[in-house]
Amino acid sequence: xxxxxxxxxxxxxxxxxxxxxxxxxxxxxxxxxxxxxxxxxxxxxxxxxxxxxxxxxxxxxxxxxxxxxxxxxxxxxxxxxxxxxxxxxxxxxxxxxxxxxxxxxxxxxxxxxxxxxxxxxxxxxxxxxxxxxxxxxxxxxxxxxxxxxxxxxxxxxxxxxxxxxxxxxxxxxxxxxxxxxxxxxxxxxxxxxxxxxxxxxxxxxxxxxxxxxxxxxxxxxxxxxxxxxxxxxxx
Amino acid sequence: xxxxxxxxxxxxxxxxxxxxxxxxxxxxxxxxxxxxxxxxxxxxxxxxxxxxxxxxxxxxxxxxxxxxxxxxxxxxxxxxxxxxxxxxxxxxxxxxxxxxxxxxxxxxxxxxxxxxxxxxxxxxxxxxxxxxxxxxxxxxxxxxxxxxxxxxxxxxxxxxxxxxxxxxxxxxxxxxxxxxxxxxxxxxxxxxxxxxxxxxxxxxxxxxxxxxxxxxxxxxxxxxxxxxxxxxxxx
Numbered sequence: 434x435x436x437x438x439x440x441x442x443x444x445x446x447x448x449x450x451x452x453x454x455x456x457x458x459x460x461x462x463x464x465x466x467x468x469x470x471x472x473x474x475x476x477x478x479x480x481x482x483x484x485x486x487x488x489x490x491x492x493x494x495x496x497x498x499x500x501x502x503x504x505x506x507x508x509x510x511x512x513x514x515x516x517x518x519x520x521x522x523x524x525x526x527x528x529x530x531x532x533x534x535x536x537x538x539x540x541x542x543x544x545x546x547x548x549x550x551x552x553x554x555x556x557x558x559x560x561x562x563x564x565x566x567x568x569x570x571x572x573x574x575x576x577x578x579x580x581x582x583x584x585x586x587x588x589x590x591x592x593x594x595x596x597x598x599x600x601x602x603x604x605x606x607x608x609x610x611x612x613x614x615x616x617x618x619x620x621x622x623x624x625x626x627x628x629x630x631x632x633x634x635x636x637x638x639x640x641x642x643x644x645x646x647x648x649x650x651x652x653x654x655x656x657x658x659x660x661x662x663x664x665x666x667x668x
Numbered sequence: 669x670x671x672x673x674x675x676x677x678x679x680x681x682x683x684x685x686x687x688x689x690x691x692x693x694x695x696x697x698x699x700x701x702x703x704x705x706x707x708x709x710x711x712x713x714x715x716x717x718x719x720x721x722x723x724x725x726x727x728x729x730x731x732x733x734x735x736x737x738x739x740x741x742x743x744x745x746x747x748x749x750x751x752x753x754x755x756x757x758x759x760x761x762x763x764x765x766x767x768x769x770x771x772x773x774x775x776x777x778x779x780x781x782x783x784x785x786x787x788x789x790x791x792x793x794x795x796x797x798x799x800x801x802x803x804x805x806x807x808x809x810x811x812x813x814x815x816x817x818x819x820x821x822x823x824x825x826x827x828x829x830x831x832x833x834x835x836x837x838x839x840x841x842x843x844x845x846x847x848x849x850x851x852x853x854x855x856x857x858x859x860x861x862x863x864x865x866x867x868x869x870x871x872x873x874x875x876x877x878x879x880x881x882x883x884x885x886x887x888x889x890x891x892x893x894x895x896x897x898x899x900x901x902x903x
Contacts, residue, residue, distance in 0.1 A: 603835070
């Protein structure tokens, strides 16, 4: 029997209308739609984004990816998820994995696909690109992210001040993803470098509760949600 | 009279199905669709992408943006284009500017919008994010662009070898946009650093004539088209 295809569908930053036509077509064409399970009984972000596009005949498969750094725990979770998906693929059913933002950009889909390809090398994977959060944030701000010869740096989050300093020396535009846990340290660096008035925070870009902070001078300790991004025009 | 809105519509990397639902809805809702004019009688990339989505009642406005570095020439072209767009906005008609890739990412739209806002400060601009070329290239390659704590650097193109060397010292993943004019120099750097087997070229991502080069060791002087991108997994 022909095995099914695993589609990695980028569903965009939050607004359900920011999925691509191709992503939506494939999402609606498969019998099984998978997504990361939410935490504490809440629906996950990708699940919320695609909810309105699914029909009642589609199997919905919530896969658990724990928010931990322990490699053994993570690896075990990816294996369980991969086998859950494989159950459908091996009987010839296509599975669409819905992933917030873009599937290739710091995404859970990568680990799922890599684990599945390791366990079942015959698996076919196809990826549909989408809108990533830096583009959504720039659009929300009404600013260009990059122009002309500008050099862009993206950091998933900052752990050392030294690392941020090095990036600010080199790049014209710096994006810090998921900045909430390190915001106070970052603010200190930006103040020292006189960059607070050229820095912007976007919370939950494109969602109804989106929030924007365009002047950070008086905000040394913003309390930010997980999906927050800081954009610095350093150059 | 209420003036019209200028929409910056990101139409994605090439495949017309990679526009977002929101981008398409707005594109089809306006009386006037603008885009960069093609060169030498050919249709421009954005024009080709949106052609199938337009209807015959919509005005199509090709705006000329010369491919030069001369600031005076560019500035004058942006002013002419801005006034062409303003003619419609000032009589209350909305204009959608179609832009390949993402509107905030090294885009012609930025100069048009900034010039228009300078000439007519009352103008309203709204930007719809889209799929940018690095995401499209990663999807085409079937590779993640970035994972976990990886640091990403994007350069519009390389002019000095020293600059590329500095970026390779710092970033885990490096994307070189529009690499065609500097490919041979870049290849030398990658060879010296033993990175050729972790580097990938994608030409015209997502278009029917897309081409991928996954092994650059024997390709010191690839002849590449303008829309070519090089992805380096350096980390």
